[in-house]
Amino acid sequence: xxxxxxxxxxxxxxxxxxxxxxxxxxxxxxxxxxxxxxxxxxxxxxxxxxxxxxxxxxxxxxxxxxxxxxxxxxxxxxxxxxxxxxxxxxxxxxxxxxxxxxxxxxxxxxxxxxxxxxxxxxxxxxxxxxxxxxxxxxxxxxxxxxxxxxxxxxxxxxxxxxxxxxxxxxxxxxxxxxxxxxxxxxxxxxxxxxxxxxxxxxxxxxxxxxxxxxxxxxxxxxxxxxxxxxxxxxxxxxxxxxxxxxxxxxxxxxxxxxxxxxxxxxxx
Numbered sequence: 388x389x390x391x392x393x394x395x396x397x398x399x400x401x402x403x404x405x406x407x408x409x410x411x412x413x414x415x416x417x418x419x420x421x422x423x424x425x426x427x428x429x430x431x432x433x434x435x436x437x438x439x440x441x442x443x444x445x446x447x448x449x450x451x452x453x454x455x456x457x458x459x460x461x462x463x464x465x466x467x468x469x470x471x472x473x474x475x476x477x478x479x480x481x482x483x484x485x486x487x488x489x490x491x492x493x494x495x496x497x498x499x500x501x502x503x504x505x506x507x508x509x510x511x512x513x514x515x516x517x518x519x520x521x522x523x524x525x526x527x528x529x530x531x532x533x534x535x536x537x538x539x540x541x542x543x544x545x546x547x548x549x550x551x552x553x554x555x556x557x558x559x560x561x562x563x564x565x566x567x568x569x570x571x572x573x574x575x576x577x578x579x580x581x582x583x584x585x586x587x588x589x590x591x592x593x594x595x596x597x598x599x600x601x602x603x604x605x606x607x608x609x610x611x612x613x614x615x616x617x618x619x620x621x622x623x624x625x626x627x628x629x630x631x632x633x634x635x636x637x638x639x640x641x642x643x644x645x646x647x648x649x650x651x652x653x654x655x
């Protein structure tokens with residue numbers, strides 16, 4: 388608990404992010420990683436290798452943008468910094484571990500951005516208001532961007548906004564919150580399909596509840612019912628092994644890697 392308290396205290400956080408729960412979630416993810424380090428190891432290693440392979444697909448070596456860089460657990464930072472002139476790490480909040488982890492890399496930039504463009508507007512909503520429109524993230528279309536990595540982000544875009552919408556507007560807004568989540572994920576996929584850069588999407592697309600015998604008890608989309616892109620590879624991530632969230636049931640995610648999703652169909 389002391390470690391979590393210190394991290395929260397040392398993470399500068401604008402009020403709207405704090406109110407929506409982003410700092411609390413950031414600290415909770417770190418705590419869960421420390422508890423589940425062994426169960427996460429394969430997923431994190433596979434994610435890093437997928438990014439390393441994506442480097443070879445990039446048309447140039449100017450700029451790489453990593454969306455959802457978080458704690459850098461799944462980011463092969465040294466490999467990216469050795470190849471690209473600029474490495475731009477983008478997240479709504481950067482924990483102390485990321486700020487320390489990038490120290491000494493002159494070509495690495497931490498950028499605090501809301502890629503959906505909706506958080507500030509969501510923070511102001513009151514009963515009777517319409518939900519804000521979802522925006523494209525303009526920096527994805529900048530010149531000199533050779534590689535974009537969407538790092539285990541797609542399923543997470545709507546989680547905290549949905550909880551906030553229901554807190555502010557009431558449980559009757561649940562269906563509107565679900566539709567908003569789907570719109571966030573859809574816009575992100577559209578952005579990735581339309582940008583000129585090479586794209587590496589790493590995302591969980593399905594959650595599963597699994598018992599101790601390995602039987603799947605429940606499963607559903609983790610990207611709000613959207614059809615996932617065709618995977619170049621996939622694996623299972625034991626996100627919350629029992630008894631992390633339940634004494635007998637583990638929460639498992641199916642993770643995919645997709646290269647240039649949507650572009651083969653004319654999106655890019």
